[in-house]
Amino acid sequence: MSNQVANRLRFYRRTRDLTQEELGEALGVTRHTIMAIENRKYEPSIALALKMASFFQMPVEELFYLEEDREGR
């Protein structure tokens, strides 16, 4: 059973028609960090995850979830 953190960041970024650079600008991080999160090479801090949720105006668990949760759905 995997406990890896997955995310829907790429999906929601694209629905808002934002580039990684623009999202990084809005959140105060580099585009490499956005890229790393989307590719699941980096798990953001709680503060950054909350900033992202606030930016997209949705609960943080809509953006980030445990891999096993999705398998269980």
Place this chain on the structure above:
Amino acid sequence: MFTKDPRLVFRVGSSFLIAAVLASGWSLATGRMTAVIIPCSGLITLLWLYLILQRWLDGPSFARGLEDERMWQNSSRAMRNACWFFYAALITMVVVFNSGYAQGWKDHAGWILSAVVYAGLTVHMVSFLWFKYRV
């Protein structure tokens, strides 16, 4: 104090680079303190090139690099690698210098230390770039 303004980083870096070039010129002309000033100037030039490389690779994103949590995490991981290198290098130097056949090495201890510092800094830079761009 750390700054979050990349323009200030470039301004300070440029000042150091100019000072390094002037000091190198003076050192080479007079032949004084060459073993200290030339390696230090080389290090400053290397750091300057490193900053330019980062600016070129990151584009406008470079401005947020100093407040990006992942960059700080990468930096501490790269520092850990460099510290392991320094630790191993210093232990090796102590062993070699106390081996009884080390007079030739001891005569060039300044240059050897400079080479170790250069190599350690290179380990840090390569590690940082690896962690940063391996996405």
